[in-house]
Amino acid sequence: MAETGLLALIPLVIGLAIDDLLVGKTVSFWQLAGIMALLIGLSVIRRAYDTRVYGAVRVELGKAQVQRASGSEVSTLNARIAMGRELVDFLEDILPEALAAGVQLLVSVAILYTFSPSLALAAAGATLCMILIYAASHHRLYCLNAALNQQTEMQVTLLERRTARPMLSHFLRLRRYEVRLSDAEALLYGAIFIAPSGDDPVQPSDCDGLARSHCRNDLLSGQLFVGGRRKRPDTAYAPAKLDPTVRDHVAHKQRRGSDTAVGVS
Numbered sequence: 492m493a494e495t496g497l498l499a500l501i502p503l504v505i506g507l508a509i510d511d512l513l514v515g516k517t518v519s520f521w522q523l524a525g526i527m528a529l530l531i532g533l534s535v536i537r538r539a540y541d542t543r544v545y546g547a548v549r550v551e552l553g554k555a556q557v558q559r560a561s562g563s564e565v566s567t568l569n570a571r572i573a574m575g576r577e578l579v580d581f582l583e584d585i586l587p588e589a590l591a592a593g594v595q596l597l598v599s600v601a602i603l604y605t606f607s608p609s610l611a612l613a614a615a616g617a618t619l620c621m622i623l624i625y626a627a628s629h630h631r632l633y634c635l636n637a638a639l640n641q642q643t644e645m646q647v648t649l650l651e652r653r654t655a656r657p658m659l660s661h662f663l664r665l666r667r668y669e670v671r672l673s674d675a676e677a678l679l680y681g682a683i684f685i686a687p688s689g690d691d692p693v694q695p696s697d698c699d700g701l702a703r704s705h706c707r708n709d710l711l712s713g714q715l716f717v718g719g720r721r722k723r724p725d726t727a728y729a730p731a732k733l734d735p736t737v738r739d740h741v742a743h744k745q746r747r748g749s750d751t752a753v754g755v756s
Contacts, residue, residue, distance in 0.1 A: 494533045495591040499598035545583040566647030621683045628679045639668040
């Protein structure tokens with residue numbers, strides 16, 4: 492959990508380090524370097540520990556499966572041992588990544604809320620939408636994986652017969668289940684990316700608290716850009732309220748435009 496928490500804080504610390512470097516300070520930069528060094532150390536220790544622990548789990552699980560399947564066929568036992576190892580692989584690799592992603596998501600939404608509550612609520616809504624899509628697809632994915640595993644259990648028995656036609660039928664069934672599973676996963680991921688997206692109008696208030704690199708005023712065209720999307724504001728910008736650097740830049744552009752017009756005339 493310490494490693495996951497540090498990973499979730501890295502984007503925020505990077506932003507703070509950049510802000511400090513822009514004003515000539517290095518405190519946040521060295522804090523970032525310390526967090527990265529600590530994260531690397533924790534990752535190495537965790538990896539070495541997990542390899543030994545889950546290796547022992549694979550041994551105990553395989554021993555238990557052999558003892559409980561004394562009357563089963565060799566093909567069934569072989570397939571179930573392989574599936575048991577896949578289960579341990581899931582516990583070692585995929586489950587920690589899923590938990591880390593959940594923690595990082597919660598931390599990201601909390602940090603985003605401090606900058607813009609509306610954007611944080613939108614992110615939370617998109618997350619809820621993705622969870623509902625996963626839940627709706629769970630039953631189909633479960634059934635397809637079960638059918639694929641049952642067909643895999645028959646492979647050793649069919650190989651012992653050394654008959655061409657049953658083996659070809661077996662491989663075709665495996666291919667059919669794999670294609671169906673792949674299609675279901677592709678539709679699931681497509682729905683996850685499409686469903687939460689929307690074309691809500693962007694308001695100037697969405698820029699409050701965000702970095703200038705993500706939100707800027709294009710004064711020459713009179714448009715507001717946010718993340719690559721544009722919306723013309725309802726009111727014109729007041730030059731007196733502009734940043735001095737931006738105001739000088741606009742004045743320079745206007746002088747160049749007037750000089751060009753005079754030269755052409």
